[in-house]
Amino acid sequence: MSYVFKWMDSPVGRLKLVAGDKGLAAILWPDDNPKRVPLGVLTEAADNPFLWQTEQELAEYFAGKRSVFTVPLDFNGTGFQKSVWQALLTIPFGETRSYGQIAVQLGKPSASRAVGAANGKNPISIIAPCHRVIGTNGKLTGFAGGLETKAHLLALEGHEDSRQSELF
Structure with a gap:
């Protein structure tokens, strides 16, 4: 390709x-x-x-004028990775999910680490919103764009969580 x-x-x-x-x-x-x-x-x-x-x-x-993306996506990854990335697309604007919640959504409740690994390989950041996935304790965890960028994107979406400030 x-x-x-x-x-x-x-x-x-x-x-x-x-x-x-x-x-x-x-x-x-x-x-x-x-x-x-x-x-x-x-x-x-x-x-x-x-x-x-x-x-x-x-x-x-x-600019704060779009909360849903319509561009066609062309994910390239394993079947499991694609299932995780598709699950990311179901997280509503301004909300977050934990790796464990995504694993349960996929019918693999013990796969939260695998979900985290697939999330880390998400090729379409922002649009497939891996920034909306946080640790079970509510803290921000790894993000290819950096944790400050992750916090910025969540703030842009109106997600307010005082625990984010513990990172910096």
Whole structure:
């Protein structure tokens, strides 16, 4: 599969938007580990319709004018990873879930660590909202964009939790 990309400046840093033939394949962070979402060689294509739509929808999200995304998604991962990423899409705007709650939702209540690992490999951050997954104790846990970015995204969505401040 070949992928194309474009850059987008955002309030959380310069994002690399990546599309495949079927839709958006990745949103990568400025300091993203290239092994986290292996995509191979990418070609720049700012005029790709999936990338253009993603940029428009993200701009609306960051401006507080969008809570649901409609760009087609093209997840590339194992069957379990895809099931976790699909579960992320069910977390409503402004709400959070724990890794354990996602595991129960998937019918695998003892798989919270596996859910955490799949969450960490989520290629489509923000739109497949892995930032909405927190520890069972309510604290923010690992996030490819960094915990400050995770807290920023949750605050943008109106999620207020005083325990977030314990991180910094």
